[in-house]
Amino acid sequence: MSRCLTDRSIDHVVLERGEVANSWKHERWDSLRLLTPNxxxxxxxxGYEAHAANKLGATxxxxxxxxxxxxxxxxxxxxxxxxxxxQTHTEVRSVTRVDDGYEIATNRGEWQCQAVVVATGACNxxxxxxxxxxxxxxxxxxxxxxxxxxxxxxxGGVLVVGASATGIQLAEEIHNSGRPVxxxxxxxxxxxxxxxxxxxxxxxxxxxxxxxxxxxxxxxVRARNxxxxxLVGSADRAIVDLNVMAELGxxxxxxxxxxxxxxxxxxxxxxxxxxxxxxxxxxxxTLLDEWATDNDADDVHEPAHRFEPTHVQASPPLALDLxxxxxxxxxxxxxxxxxxxxxxxxxxxxKGRIRHDGGVVDSPGMYLMGxxxxxxxxxxxxxxxxxxxxxxxxxxxxYLDRAVASPxxxxx
Numbered sequence: 001m002s003r004c005l006t007d008r009s010i011d012h013v014v015l016e017r018g019e020v021a022n023s024w025k026h027e028r029w030d031s032l033r034l035l036t037p038n039x040x041x042x043x044x045x046x047g048y049e050a051h052a053a054n055k056l057g058a059t060x061x062x063x064x065x066x067x068x069x070x071x072x073x074x075x076x077x078x079x080x081x082x083x084x085x086x087q088t089h090t091e092v093r094s095v096t097r098v099d100d101g102y103e104i105a106t107n108r109g110e111w112q113c114q115a116v117v118v119a120t121g122a123c124n125x126x127x128x129x130x131x132x133x134x135x136x137x138x139x140x141x142x143x144x145x146x147x148x149x150x151x152x153x154x155x156g157g158v159l160v161v162g163a164s165a166t167g168i169q170l171a172e173e174i175h176n177s178g179r180p181v182x183x184x185x186x187x188x189x190x191x192x193x194x195x196x197x198x199x200x201x202x203x204x205x206x207x208x209x210x211x212x213x214x215x216x217x218x219x220x221v222r223a224r225n226x227x228x229x230x231l232v233g234s235a236d237r238a239i240v241d242l243n244v245m246a247e248l249g250x251x252x253x254x255x256x257x258x259x260x261x262x263x264x265x266x267x268x269x270x271x272x273x274x275x276x277x278x279x280x281x282x283x284x285x286t287l288l289d290e291w292a293t294d295n296d297a298d299d300v301h302e303p304a305h306r307f308e309p310t311h312v313q314a315s316p317p318l319a320l321d322l323x324x325x326x327x328x329x330x331x332x333x334x335x336x337x338x339x340x341x342x343x344x345x346x347x348x349x350x351k352g353r354i355r356h357d358g359g360v361v362d363s364p365g366m367y368l369m370g371x372x373x374x375x376x377x378x379x380x381x382x383x384x385x386x387x388x389x390x391x392x393x394x395x396x397x398x399y400l401d402r403a404v405a406s407p408x409x410x411x412x
Contacts, residue, residue: 001117001369001385002084003044004393005412010400012412014084015106017091021075023121024068030149031173033065033233034382035165037199041066042383044390046078063199065233096344100403101365114403115365115396115412118354122371122380124339128332129161131259136322140329144170147331150177156328157181159264159320161256163188164227167333168240172232174331175250182320182327183245185270186255190277190310191229193237195285196292197302200231207291209284210378214358217373224373227335242274242310253317262323266316274310282306338371359392365399367392 005012019025034041039062041048048062051074066074079086087108094105101114126143135141140154144166150173160171163185175181195203204210217223232240246252254267289304291297298304320327340348347354347363355362358375368374369388378384396412 001119001389001393002086003082004389005396006082006084007044008393008397010393010397010412012085013111014086015090015092015104015111016086016088019088020079020086021072023123024072024075027123027145028068029144029147029170030068032068032169034071035065035228035231035233036201036381036383037233038062038064038066040201040205040381040383041074042386043078044082044386046081048074050081051077064235092342094342094344097363102345113411114400115367117367117369117392117396117412118340118343118361119369120338120340122338123336125337126332127335127337129256129334131256131264132330132332134259135330136262139322139327142329142331144331144333145336150174150179153177153179154328155179157326158329158331159184159327160331160333162186162333162335163230163242163245164333164335165229165231167331168230168245169232170331170333171245171250172240172248175248180249180251180326182251182253183242184253184256184266185242185273186267187227187273188242188277189227189229190241190281191231191284192239192241192281192307193231193234194239195288196304199237203288203291207288209287210376210381210384212377213375214373220373223377224371239307241307243308246311251317252312253320262321264320264322266318266320268316268318270316271312274312278309359388360395365396365403367396 002012002014016022038048041051054077091107092104093107095116096103098112101112102116104111104113104116126145128143132141142153147170153174157180158174159182160167160174161184163171163183167183171181171183192200194200214220230241232238242252252270254270254273256264257267258265285304285306292301292304337352340352340354345363345366347361347366349355354368354371356368359368359371361368369392370380370385372380374380375388375391376384379388400412
């Protein structure tokens, strides 16, 4: 957004509570890799190819996946390339509406502006079910924002709650450390890392799935809340789904339903959740196959095929006594939520989310960036941010043209 505003000669400042790439530096686990291949790392005026040419440690293969160090390097370099006017270690404590714009209170003083772009992300706070507060005191609770690597966990069994991208990755890593792992699974999105010889992201991009706009889906609220797919970024494009988890020896149970005393209760819906995930996977693959046929691409790709259905044991466990010694740690891979406690403008819905139309917030001169399915399905990916920023900066410019005396110039 800063690059786009600069291109439009809009005076602006970027307020950052910590350092550039702060969340990647301090709120991600050590082994995390991007779920999208390097060729998708594209931002306005800068992309993976230019980054690799600078020899700043980027992975040399466009089909591989950036490590955490490489992601941090990429973002830091981009900030330098576009000369973003960043004020680091500037914590925003409140944003309020005033007659001609907004007043921003920070730990380094106050700012006044005519427009605000909220780009604080959707993963500020780990979402933890209330049952976590009632766990026995002997059980260690950890969220992905606290987790670095298995070495920080106590010896003994680990219950990972949540089987989307984060839960799948952590369950496998913790299992590989020698700890017994149980994986509690609710609604999830099953997706192969590769299909017909190409990365799944290549197919989603080529078939136009990632460019789908909000108006093209039946239920945008649901689309914005769909769990992240069961993908990991690995050089061998390994598929990591529930079948693989079970083959590794990870015990599968249903979603956490409640706690009675020291007994954790699991839903009996595991089989139904897996059947639904399999059904949606096959629908997606059919869509991709139809695209290949319609575009005369069948002959240049491997034949279409389908994956084994998810295997679920006849009677998955419905309860687990946390005082029995089997589990010493619970990892809550149950998602994240944004933190808008500093936003003192009446734009939040009853669930604490910002009301907006494709990033145009329900308050004049306020915009949102970085939210899931903001304007397109790819909005939460690095390469989706550029398209959103281009369109929202155009809207912002038009707003300032109407709001200020000097057409085409203003402040944000």
